[in-house]
Amino acid sequence: MSETQTQLPTDTWIHASWDEYLQAIANLLDDKAKSYYYKGHRRLEMPPVSFDHGQDHVLIIFAVTLFATLQGISATGLDRTTFRKIGVQDCQPDIAYYLRERAQSIPAGTGIVNLNCYPTPDLVIEIAKSFLFDNLGTKRCLYEELGVAEYWVVDVQNTQIIAYAVADQGSKRIQESQVLPKLAIATLEEALRRSREINQSEVGVWLLSQFQQKQADKTV
Incomplete structure (x- = not known):
């Protein structure tokens, strides 16, 4: 398991380029997680339980x-x-x-x-x-x-x-x-x-x- 995979911040908007956003969602461990990109910021959300x-x-x-x-x-x-x-x-x-x-x-x-x-x-x-x-x-x-x-x-x-x-x-x-x-x-x-x-x-x-x-x- 990579460091990137274990430390991705979730449930908050983070400044990121489009390429950084695509890399972040590629590193998500749970493919059920949701992702958003808006005005140069990304947001990753863990699936609700x-x-x-x-x-x-x-x-x-x-x-x-x-x-x-x-x-x-x-x-x-x-x-x-x-x-x-x-x-x-x-x-x-x-x-x-x-x-x-x-x-x-x-x-x-x-x-x-x-x-x-x-x-x-x-x-x-x-x-x-x-x-x-x-x-x-x-x-x-x-x-x-x-x-x-x-x-x-x-x-x-x-x-x-x-x-x-x-x-x-x-x-x-x-x-x-x-x-x-x-x-x-x-x-x-x-x-x-x-x-x-x-x-x-x-x-x-x-x-x-x-x-x-x-x-x-x-x-x-």
Whole structure:
């Protein structure tokens, strides 16, 4: 085991060139670790191990996919995929979605998604058990500059979702998704709260009833 491998600092932004960043991620012992590069700084994150983080991660993917399916919105969800602008930016959000005409914009067999060739995701989601303010601050700026349409941060400890609509390299808080119209952030937050008391299948039944009502409202 090399000295570089054992002493890589994690969970903080470190000044680094692009080449130094690539060397750092090549030396990561755990290939499940996440990595970011923004404005000449790198950040390495060890994979979360908490039950609540993993539970919320799965529930949000289920909820978004279910809603899109019931509303007839084409959707492709991605779990911890690398999105890269070579030499400039790199990120591995917990969850990302391509929607509607973009749902099939990334061909099968793609490894790292080169954002110089492919579009940015419509929706990016970070699940924050720790480092909440980093997700609300530096990472939000990163995703604003990448040009995602919407960015959510799931605050695991407080079962809260801080959602932003992104435009013109800036963002504003929203209470209803703009990329998934009629999806109320409050509904997802209630699902997170319920998941602390009942199992995910039961939460899924509740979500289905809520979303079916939205579907009924759509047809009226």
